[in-house]
Amino acid sequence: MVGYGTTSKQVNNEKDAQLIGYGAMLIEGIAYMMSSFGLKESVGVVFLTLSFSAFALTSLDTATRIARYMFQELAGKGQKEQQPFWQKTLQKPMVATLITVGAAIALLAYGYQNIWPIFGASNQLLAGMALLGLTAWLARTKRPVLPIAIPMVFMFIVTLTALFMIVRKYLAGGNFLMGGMATALLLLAVVLIAITIKAFKSREQPNKSIKKIKGMFYLG
Secondary structure, eight states: OOHHHHTTOSSSTTTHHHHHHHHHHHHHHHHHTTSSOOOOHHHHHHHHHHHHHHHHHHHHHHHHHHHHHHHHHHTTOOOGGGHHHHHHHHHHHHHHHHHHHHHHHHHHHHHHHHHHHHHHHEEEEEEHHHHHHHHHHHTTTTTTOOOHHHHHHHHHHHHHHHHHHHHHHHHHHHHHHHHHHHHHHHHHHHHHHHHHHHHSSSOOOHHHHHHHHHHOOOOO
Protein backbone atom coordinates (compact mmCIF):
# COMPACT_ATOMS: atom_id res chain seq x y z
CA MET A 1 0.00 0.00 0.00
CA VAL A 2 2.84 2.38 0.80
CA GLY A 3 4.58 1.58 -2.50
CA TYR A 4 1.42 2.10 -4.52
CA GLY A 5 0.93 5.58 -3.08
CA THR A 6 4.50 6.55 -3.90
CA THR A 7 4.76 5.02 -7.37
CA SER A 8 1.58 6.69 -8.59
CA LYS A 9 3.16 10.08 -7.95
CA GLN A 10 6.22 9.30 -10.08
CA VAL A 11 4.37 9.32 -13.40
CA ASN A 12 2.45 12.09 -15.13
CA ASN A 13 0.55 9.67 -17.34
CA GLU A 14 -0.57 6.07 -16.86
CA LYS A 15 1.08 5.18 -20.17
CA ASP A 16 4.47 6.04 -18.68
CA ALA A 17 4.17 3.12 -16.24
CA GLN A 18 5.14 0.63 -18.96
CA LEU A 19 8.40 2.45 -19.70
CA ILE A 20 9.25 2.73 -16.01
CA GLY A 21 8.45 -0.93 -15.36
CA TYR A 22 10.49 -2.04 -18.37
CA GLY A 23 13.34 0.19 -17.25
CA ALA A 24 13.29 -1.47 -13.84
CA MET A 25 13.62 -4.87 -15.52
CA LEU A 26 16.61 -3.58 -17.51
CA ILE A 27 18.26 -2.45 -14.28
CA GLU A 28 17.62 -5.89 -12.80
CA GLY A 29 19.30 -7.44 -15.85
CA ILE A 30 22.30 -5.15 -15.43
CA ALA A 31 22.54 -6.17 -11.77
CA TYR A 32 22.57 -9.84 -12.78
CA MET A 33 25.28 -9.12 -15.35
CA MET A 34 27.40 -7.38 -12.71
CA SER A 35 27.24 -10.52 -10.58
CA SER A 36 29.38 -12.28 -13.20
CA PHE A 37 32.22 -9.72 -13.08
CA GLY A 38 34.10 -11.66 -10.42
CA LEU A 39 34.78 -8.70 -8.12
CA LYS A 40 36.59 -9.17 -4.84
CA GLU A 41 34.40 -9.83 -1.83
CA SER A 42 35.47 -6.60 -0.12
CA VAL A 43 34.50 -4.54 -3.19
CA GLY A 44 31.17 -6.36 -3.50
CA VAL A 45 30.40 -5.69 0.16
CA VAL A 46 30.89 -1.95 -0.40
CA PHE A 47 28.45 -1.91 -3.34
CA LEU A 48 25.95 -4.06 -1.46
CA THR A 49 26.10 -1.81 1.61
CA LEU A 50 25.61 1.28 -0.55
CA SER A 51 22.61 -0.24 -2.32
CA PHE A 52 21.01 -1.40 0.91
CA SER A 53 21.51 1.96 2.62
CA ALA A 54 19.87 3.74 -0.32
CA PHE A 55 16.90 1.37 -0.12
CA ALA A 56 16.62 1.75 3.66
CA LEU A 57 16.79 5.55 3.53
CA THR A 58 14.08 5.89 0.89
CA SER A 59 11.82 3.39 2.69
CA LEU A 60 12.37 5.19 5.99
CA ASP A 61 11.56 8.55 4.41
CA THR A 62 8.37 7.21 2.84
CA ALA A 63 7.23 5.47 6.03
CA THR A 64 7.92 8.59 8.13
CA ARG A 65 5.96 10.88 5.83
CA ILE A 66 2.99 8.53 5.63
CA ALA A 67 3.00 8.04 9.41
CA ARG A 68 2.98 11.82 9.84
CA TYR A 69 0.10 12.21 7.38
CA MET A 70 -1.90 9.55 9.23
CA PHE A 71 -1.23 11.17 12.61
CA GLN A 72 -2.27 14.59 11.30
CA GLU A 73 -5.42 13.04 9.80
CA LEU A 74 -6.35 11.43 13.11
CA ALA A 75 -5.66 14.64 15.03
CA GLY A 76 -7.68 16.73 12.58
CA LYS A 77 -11.14 15.37 13.39
CA GLY A 78 -13.96 17.90 13.55
CA GLN A 79 -14.33 21.44 12.27
CA LYS A 80 -11.00 23.25 12.20
CA GLU A 81 -12.50 26.45 13.64
CA GLN A 82 -13.82 24.57 16.68
CA GLN A 83 -10.68 22.57 17.43
CA PRO A 84 -8.89 23.26 20.73
CA PHE A 85 -5.31 24.52 20.84
CA TRP A 86 -3.78 21.12 21.63
CA GLN A 87 -5.50 19.53 18.64
CA LYS A 88 -4.24 22.23 16.29
CA THR A 89 -0.76 21.81 17.77
CA LEU A 90 -0.74 18.07 17.06
CA GLN A 91 -1.53 18.78 13.40
CA LYS A 92 1.58 20.89 12.88
CA PRO A 93 4.08 19.03 10.64
CA MET A 94 7.01 19.41 13.03
CA VAL A 95 5.06 18.22 16.07
CA ALA A 96 3.50 15.28 14.22
CA THR A 97 6.90 14.25 12.85
CA LEU A 98 8.55 14.39 16.29
CA ILE A 99 5.81 12.25 17.81
CA THR A 100 5.87 9.58 15.09
CA VAL A 101 9.67 9.44 14.94
CA GLY A 102 9.88 9.45 18.75
CA ALA A 103 7.53 6.49 18.93
CA ALA A 104 9.70 4.62 16.40
CA ILE A 105 12.86 5.38 18.39
CA ALA A 106 11.18 4.15 21.59
CA LEU A 107 10.24 0.88 19.90
CA LEU A 108 13.78 0.52 18.55
CA ALA A 109 15.25 1.08 22.01
CA TYR A 110 12.82 -1.46 23.43
CA GLY A 111 14.09 -4.06 20.98
CA TYR A 112 13.10 -4.46 17.37
CA GLN A 113 13.19 -8.24 17.66
CA ASN A 114 10.27 -8.05 20.08
CA ILE A 115 8.02 -6.37 17.51
CA TRP A 116 9.18 -8.42 14.51
CA PRO A 117 6.42 -11.09 14.85
CA ILE A 118 3.81 -8.32 15.04
CA PHE A 119 5.32 -6.65 11.99
CA GLY A 120 5.01 -9.86 9.99
CA ALA A 121 1.38 -10.37 10.98
CA SER A 122 0.44 -6.73 10.36
CA ASN A 123 2.17 -6.78 6.98
CA GLN A 124 0.04 -9.72 5.85
CA LEU A 125 -2.99 -8.10 7.45
CA LEU A 126 -2.56 -5.18 5.06
CA ALA A 127 -2.80 -7.63 2.17
CA GLY A 128 -6.05 -8.97 3.60
CA MET A 129 -7.44 -5.46 3.97
CA ALA A 130 -6.49 -4.61 0.40
CA LEU A 131 -8.28 -7.74 -0.82
CA LEU A 132 -11.23 -6.82 1.40
CA GLY A 133 -11.50 -3.42 -0.27
CA LEU A 134 -11.28 -4.99 -3.72
CA THR A 135 -13.97 -7.52 -2.82
CA ALA A 136 -16.29 -4.75 -1.63
CA TRP A 137 -15.73 -2.79 -4.83
CA LEU A 138 -16.30 -5.82 -7.05
CA ALA A 139 -19.51 -6.67 -5.21
CA ARG A 140 -20.79 -3.09 -5.49
CA THR A 141 -20.06 -2.98 -9.21
CA LYS A 142 -21.71 -6.39 -9.83
CA ARG A 143 -18.48 -8.11 -10.88
CA PRO A 144 -17.28 -11.65 -9.98
CA VAL A 145 -15.89 -11.64 -6.44
CA LEU A 146 -14.69 -15.23 -5.95
CA PRO A 147 -11.20 -14.75 -7.49
CA ILE A 148 -10.51 -12.09 -4.83
CA ALA A 149 -12.78 -13.26 -2.00
CA ILE A 150 -11.21 -16.72 -1.68
CA PRO A 151 -7.62 -15.49 -1.11
CA MET A 152 -9.04 -12.72 1.11
CA VAL A 153 -10.71 -15.26 3.41
CA PHE A 154 -7.55 -17.39 3.51
CA MET A 155 -5.38 -14.35 4.29
CA PHE A 156 -7.63 -13.20 7.12
CA ILE A 157 -7.85 -16.70 8.64
CA VAL A 158 -4.06 -17.04 8.69
CA THR A 159 -3.27 -13.53 9.96
CA LEU A 160 -6.02 -13.40 12.59
CA THR A 161 -4.97 -16.82 13.89
CA ALA A 162 -1.35 -15.65 14.06
CA LEU A 163 -2.35 -12.45 15.89
CA PHE A 164 -4.46 -14.43 18.37
CA MET A 165 -1.51 -16.73 19.11
CA ILE A 166 0.80 -13.72 19.50
CA VAL A 167 -1.63 -12.06 21.94
CA ARG A 168 -1.81 -15.21 24.07
CA LYS A 169 1.97 -15.60 24.05
CA TYR A 170 2.79 -12.03 25.06
CA LEU A 171 0.04 -11.64 27.66
CA ALA A 172 0.95 -14.97 29.25
CA GLY A 173 4.58 -13.83 29.42
CA GLY A 174 3.70 -10.49 31.01
CA ASN A 175 4.68 -8.47 27.93
CA PHE A 176 1.63 -6.20 27.97
CA LEU A 177 3.03 -3.61 25.53
CA MET A 178 3.44 -6.06 22.66
CA GLY A 179 0.29 -7.90 23.68
CA GLY A 180 -1.64 -4.63 23.60
CA MET A 181 -0.33 -3.75 20.15
CA ALA A 182 -1.26 -7.17 18.79
CA THR A 183 -4.70 -6.90 20.42
CA ALA A 184 -5.26 -3.50 18.79
CA LEU A 185 -4.41 -4.94 15.37
CA LEU A 186 -6.69 -7.91 15.97
CA LEU A 187 -9.63 -5.72 17.02
CA LEU A 188 -9.06 -3.34 14.12
CA ALA A 189 -9.24 -6.18 11.62
CA VAL A 190 -12.39 -7.63 13.20
CA VAL A 191 -14.15 -4.23 13.28
CA LEU A 192 -13.19 -3.52 9.67
CA ILE A 193 -14.55 -6.90 8.56
CA ALA A 194 -17.79 -6.26 10.50
CA ILE A 195 -18.25 -2.84 8.87
CA THR A 196 -17.72 -4.32 5.42
CA ILE A 197 -20.23 -7.13 6.05
CA LYS A 198 -22.75 -4.59 7.32
CA ALA A 199 -22.23 -2.49 4.20
CA PHE A 200 -22.88 -5.56 2.04
CA LYS A 201 -26.18 -6.26 3.80
CA SER A 202 -27.39 -2.66 3.83
CA ARG A 203 -28.51 -0.49 0.95
CA GLU A 204 -26.07 2.30 1.67
CA GLN A 205 -24.30 4.00 -1.14
CA PRO A 206 -20.63 2.99 -1.54
CA ASN A 207 -19.37 6.47 -0.60
CA LYS A 208 -21.13 6.35 2.78
CA SER A 209 -19.63 2.96 3.58
CA ILE A 210 -16.16 4.13 2.56
CA LYS A 211 -16.46 7.19 4.81
CA LYS A 212 -17.30 4.95 7.76
CA ILE A 213 -14.26 2.78 7.11
CA LYS A 214 -12.04 5.85 6.70
CA GLY A 215 -13.20 7.05 10.08
CA MET A 216 -11.66 3.99 11.71
CA PHE A 217 -8.71 3.26 9.47
CA TYR A 218 -6.88 5.77 7.30
CA LEU A 219 -6.94 4.70 3.65
CA GLY A 220 -5.11 7.67 2.11
